Amino acid sequence: MKHITIKDIANYLSISVSTVSRALIDDKNIRRETKEKVLEAATLLGYRPNPVAANLKYGRTNTIGVIIPEGITPFALQIISGIQSVLYPKGIKVIIAESSEDAGKELENLRMMERFMVDGILINLCSYKANKEEYLRLRKAEMPMVFYDRIPHGLDVSQVIVDDYKKTFFLIERLIRSGRRQIAHIQGPDDIYNSVERFRGYKDALAKFNLPFREELVVQTGMTFNDGVRAADLLLSRQVEFDTIFAFTDVLAIGAMNRLRELGKKIPEEVGIASFSGTELSTIVYPQLTTVEQPLFEMGRTAALLILERINDFTSPCRSVVLDAAIKMRASTDSKEC
Amino acid sequence: MKHITIKDIANYLSISVSTVSRALIDDKNIRRETKEKVLEAATLLGYRPNPVAANLKYGRTNTIGVIIPEGITPFALQIISGIQSVLYPKGIKVIIAESSEDAGKELENLRMMERFMVDGILINLCSYKANKEEYLRLRKAEMPMVFYDRIPHGLDVSQVIVDDYKKTFFLIERLIRSGRRQIAHIQGPDDIYNSVERFRGYKDALAKFNLPFREELVVQTGMTFNDGVRAADLLLSRQVEFDTIFAFTDVLAIGAMNRLRELGKKIPEEVGIASFSGTELSTIVYPQLTTVEQPLFEMGRTAALLILERINDFTSPCRSVVLDAAIKMRASTDSKEC
DNA sequence: CATTTCTCTGGGAACGTTCGCGGGAACGTT
DNA sequence: AACGTTCCCGCGAACGTTCCCAGAGAAATG
Numbered sequence: 001m002k003h004i005t006i007k008d009i010a011n012y013l014s015i016s017v018s019t020v021s022r023a024l025i026d027d028k029n030i031r032r033e034t035k036e037k038v039l040e041a042a043t044l045l046g047y048r049p050n051p052v053a054a055n056l057k058y059g060r061t062n063t064i065g066v067i068i069p070e071g072i073t074p075f076a077l078q079i080i081s082g083i084q085s086v087l088y089p090k091g092i093k094v095i096i097a098e099s100s101e102d103a104g105k106e107l108e109n110l111r112m113m114e115r116f117m118v119d120g121i122l123i124n125l126c127s128y129k130a131n132k133e134e135y136l137r138l139r140k141a142e143m144p145m146v147f148y149d150r151i152p153h154g155l156d157v158s159q160v161i162v163d164d165y166k167k168t169f170f171l172i173e174r175l176i177r178s179g180r181r182q183i184a185h186i187q188g189p190d191d192i193y194n195s196v197e198r199f200r201g202y203k204d205a206l207a208k209f210n211l212p213f214r215e216e217l218v219v220q221t222g223m224t225f226n227d228g229v230r231a232a233d234l235l236l237s238r239q240v241e242f243d244t245i246f247a248f249t250d251v252l253a254i255g256a257m258n259r260l261r262e263l264g265k266k267i268p269e270e271v272g273i274a275s276f277s278g279t280e281l282s283t284i285v286y287p288q289l290t291t292v293e294q295p296l297f298e299m300g301r302t303a304a305l306l307i308l309e310r311i312n313d314f315t316s317p318c319r320s321v322v323l324d325a326a327i328k329m330r331a332s333t334d335s336k337e338c
Numbered sequence: 339m340k341h342i343t344i345k346d347i348a349n350y351l352s353i354s355v356s357t358v359s360r361a362l363i364d365d366k367n368i369r370r371e372t373k374e375k376v377l378e379a380a381t382l383l384g385y386r387p388n389p390v391a392a393n394l395k396y397g398r399t400n401t402i403g404v405i406i407p408e409g410i411t412p413f414a415l416q417i418i419s420g421i422q423s424v425l426y427p428k429g430i431k432v433i434i435a436e437s438s439e440d441a442g443k444e445l446e447n448l449r450m451m452e453r454f455m456v457d458g459i460l461i462n463l464c465s466y467k468a469n470k471e472e473y474l475r476l477r478k479a480e481m482p483m484v485f486y487d488r489i490p491h492g493l494d495v496s497q498v499i500v501d502d503y504k505k506t507f508f509l510i511e512r513l514i515r516s517g518r519r520q521i522a523h524i525q526g527p528d529d530i531y532n533s534v535e536r537f538r539g540y541k542d543a544l545a546k547f548n549l550p551f552r553e554e555l556v557v558q559t560g561m562t563f564n565d566g567v568r569a570a571d572l573l574l575s576r577q578v579e580f581d582t583i584f585a586f587t588d589v590l591a592i593g594a595m596n597r598l599r600e601l602g603k604k605i606p607e608e609v610g611i612a613s614f615s616g617t618e619l620s621t622i623v624y625p626q627l628t629t630v631e632q633p634l635f636e637m638g639r640t641a642a643l644l645i646l647e648r649i650n651d652f653t654s655p656c657r658s659v660v661l662d663a664a665i666k667m668r669a670s671t672d673s674k675e676c
Numbered sequence: 677c678a679t680t681t682c683t684c685t686g687g688g689a690a691c692g693t694t695c696g697c698g699g700g701a702a703c704g705t706t
Numbered sequence: 707a708a709c710g711t712t713c714c715c716g717c718g719a720a721c722g723t724t725c726c727c728a729g730a731g732a733a734a735t736g
Contacts, residue, residue: 003397003455005692016716021694031714051455052394053692056721059341061390063431071415072618081409081436093401093433093454097426098419116431117341117389225622251622258624280410284563284589285623286596343722354686359724369684391722394691 003050009041024049051091063093064307065113066122067106069150070223071098073251074279075296076124079148082300083122086308092119101223103130110134120144120307127191128153144310148303149294150192158306160299160321164194164276167292167325168201169208171274172246175290175333176209180244180272184217186231186256188248195248198276202246216240221252228255236263243271244333250277254285257332272333278325287331294325342385350379362387389429401431402645403451404460405444407488408561409436411589412617413634414462417486420638421460424646430457439561441468448472458482458645465529466491482648486641487632488530496644498637498659502532502614505630505663506539507546509612510584513628513671514547518582518610522555524569524594526586533586536614540584554578559590566593574601581609582671588615592623595670610671616663625669632663 006024010017015034022030023038041047055061066083068076076098084094095116097109106126113121121138123145135155138145147159175183185202188195199218206213216238221227228251235242235256247253253275257267265271267287275282278294302321309316344362348355353372360368361376379385393399404421406414414436422432433454435447444464451459459476461483473493476483485497513521523540526533537556544551554576559565566589573580573594585591591613595605603609605625613620616632640659647654 003692007692017693018695018717019715021692022715025694027695029714034714048452048455050394050692051453052390052399053721054694056388056390056394056692056723057694059721071419072412074410074412077409077415080434084435088435088450091453093431095431095433096418097422112426114386115389115429117386225618254622258622261624280563281622284592284596284619286599341722345722355723356687356725357685359722360685363724365725367684372684388722391691392724394693394722395724397691 004045004047005050006047008045009038009047012041012045013037060119061093061117062091063095063116063118064120064122064304064311065109065116065118066094066096066124067099067109067113068096068124069099069101069106069126073281075277078279078296079124079300079303082297082302083304084300085297086301086304090308099126101126103127107131107134110138114138114143120146120311122303122307123147125150125152125192127189128193129191142314144307144314146303146306146310148299150194153193156318158310158318158320160302160306160323162292162294162299162323162325164197165201165204167327168198168246168276169205171276171290171292171327172202172205173208174327174329175244175246175272175274176205176211178329178333180333181211182217182242183211183244183246184219184235184242186228186235186245186247186252187218187220188252189222190220198248214240217242223249223251225251225255228252228257229259230255232256232259236260245271245273247273247275250275250279250281250289250291253289253291253332254281257285257289268332268334274333282328282330287334290330290333291328292325293328295323299323341388342383343388344385346383347376347379347385350383351375398457399431399455400429401433401454401456402458402460402642402649403447403454403456404432404434404462405437405447405451406434406462407437407439407444407464411619413588413615416617416634417462417638417641420635420640421642422638423635424639424642428646437464439464441465445469445472448476452476452481458484458649460641460645461485463488463490463530465527466531467529480652482645482652484641484644484648486637488532491531494656496648496656496658498640498644498661500630500632500637500661500663502535503539503542505665506536506584506614507543509614509628509630509665510540510543511546512665512667513582513584513610513612514543514549516667516671518671519549520555520580521549521582521584522557522573522580524566524573524583524585524590525556525558526590527560528558536586552578555580561587561589563589563593566590566595567597568593570594570597574598583609583611585611585613588613588617588619588627588629591627591629591670592619595623595627606670606672612671620666620668628668628671629666630663631666633661637661 006017006020009020020038023035087094099106103126147157151159187199203213219231219234221231245256253273257273260271274290276292278296282289282291344355344358347358358376361373425432437444437447441464485495489497525537541551557569557572559569583594591611595611598609612628614630616634620627620629
């Protein structure tokens with residue numbers, strides 16, 4: 001693609017490049033007349049500014065990186081929509097890298113972002129423990145970073161989250177209030193902080209209603225659909241009664257639900273299913289899932305706003321934004337109280 | 339972020355910037371000794387090359403744009419993984435824009451990509467008719483483009499697709515062979531060429547077995563989950579018997595399936611469901627969907643390879659790659675012949 | 677030993693922009 | 707009439723690289 005530059009316009013009008021630049025940049029040191037002449041010529045010649053050159057000047061790339069743990073579910077993409085809705089209008093590019101739930105790959109992605117010289121990074125972690133030194137190094141190198149959804153522990157950074165503990169607590173509370181007593185839990189991996197928090201919410205909610213916490217009702221597993229399937233099998237093999245399953249994510253819940261149905265269990269009559277997420281998955285399965293619906297688009301939006309803040313002023317204090325999330329009672333737990 | 343430049347290395351070693359550049363760029367006009375010295379100093383000082391500067395020189399941005407019609411389903415993201423697997427190792431950034439099935443937004447996205455000065459664009463269209471003039475203009479301006487999945491009509495461009503007609507034909511053929519006779523079709527929008535092709539495959543397959551084509555068994559609709567729900571309703575309201583539904587996409591199929599089940603129909607005993615896609619959605623629903631499984635990752639990979647070809651030599655002839663797709667018979671049509 | 681070739685290095689222009697500086701013209705103020 | 711201001715505009719440096727050109731010295735050739 002051949003591009004016409006500011007210099008071409010200057011030649012065309014026999015004026016200097018500086019004046020052209022000033023006209024285009026809306027500098028005040030220019031006569032209205034000449035400015036109009038330049039703009040006219042610009043459209044006539046089909047001029048498109050070359051951001052690369054300007055960025056070189058400013059030492060920016062106008063690019064920010066997003067690192068996501070997985071890209072199979074719609075989760076990431078909805079958040080990314082939110083991010084882009086803020087950044088694209090500002091002329092900032094967004095590049096995405098996926099870690100496949102692998103801390104090693106996450107590290108690679110961080111390095112790649114650095115190589116690409118992004119102006120900042122938005123991160124959804126694989127593990128809240130991994131790559132800590134790298135994040136410390138980046139922080140020291142003054143790389144603007146904002147974490148969202150899955151955040152690190154003991155690192156003073158900007159972040160945007162929902163209150164996993166509280167929301168889980170409320171969800172379990174409502175399940176109990178609607179008559180469910182034997183609530184099993186499919187727990188996520190240990191190294192995801194949200195998993196720890198949701199587990200805590202689950203336990204405390206049981207305690208509030210004086211329901212016993214029973215180890216046999218808890219299964220810890222991974223993040224995939226098949227992990228959900230296996231979790232259901234494991235739960236059944238323990239020969240302990242349960243009338244509800246609360247799963248760490250949509251995907252796990254759906255895996256478990258499908259397995260149970262395959263084995264002839266009626267949902268929600270014999271077993272109710274609830275989860276925590278906010279993707280469309282929870283409404284395209286049958287029956288629709290009771291879930292804590294996180295505001296994903298909004299989460300992306302605020303993360304993007306935070307990173308802009310951070311880029312503009314690295315010395316500003318880190319901010320932690322907690323978003324609200326709605327509890328949606330749906331057919332999978334057959335609650336009357338929608 | 340303060341960055342170490344090539345000049346810093348030059349000062350540090352009291353040599354010229356040119357030599358440093360040569361050392362880093364693996365130029366042959368340099369003594370092995372000095373080259374090693376430079377590399378050593380580079381790692382010592384923590385030098386990271388600034389791609390922006392180099393790109394300015396070369397007139398490239400090392401960025402390619404991807405325009406997708408929608409981002410709710412995993413469809414797009416799986417293809418994007420394939421694209422990134424080729425481009426990221428080459429140091430090429432990938433930016434993504436979503437058109438929300440809206441041709442106007444698609445046009446906006448094209449303009450944005452141009453503003454960002456991407457080196458090339460990978461496109462999955464909203465409509466095969468829309469924005470034609472814009473694509474012609476871009477082509478004339480020598481913007482490298484590759485279309486995939488949903489392609490334009492009557493435009494000489496590089497593209498990567500699967501054979502919608504043939505694969506649909508084979509799928510319907512197998513459904514008929516497994517005993518299904520009254521196959522309904524949920525058709526996609528008119529302005530998506532794949533929809534037209536799949537419809538054609540459906541019709542011709544019926545014809546091959548001397549089964550009557552019945553208008554009442556075809557519903558044309560949109561692309562969303564709810565469109566699938568509505569299509570099922572419409573089909574039922576026509577009071578015509580059918581033992582199978584073949585839907586344009588996974589999402590439509592799932593919408594219809596859930597609606598039917600809600601109304602008490604047994605899947606697959608009373609109605610079988612089949613679709614065309616290749617996302618994980620077809621295997622996380624219950625029962626799992628019979629479907630034409632497109633090789634999405636591979637599609638992304640080849641699209642990326644084609645765009646590289648095009649960027650390196652715009653004069654090379656446009657290529658059209660047709661990928662194979664597997665027909666997966668699953669529980670939703672209860673076929674014995676998995 | 678003289679000449680050519682080769683190897684390596686430094687200088688400086690170029691990529692497309694922005695911006696500080698200086699200066700000329702026009703204007704207003706004493 | 708002399709001076710200070712303001713308004714515009716051009717010049718040139720700068721951002722971090724690459725690369726062409728020239729040249730110094732070494733090596734090879736006669």
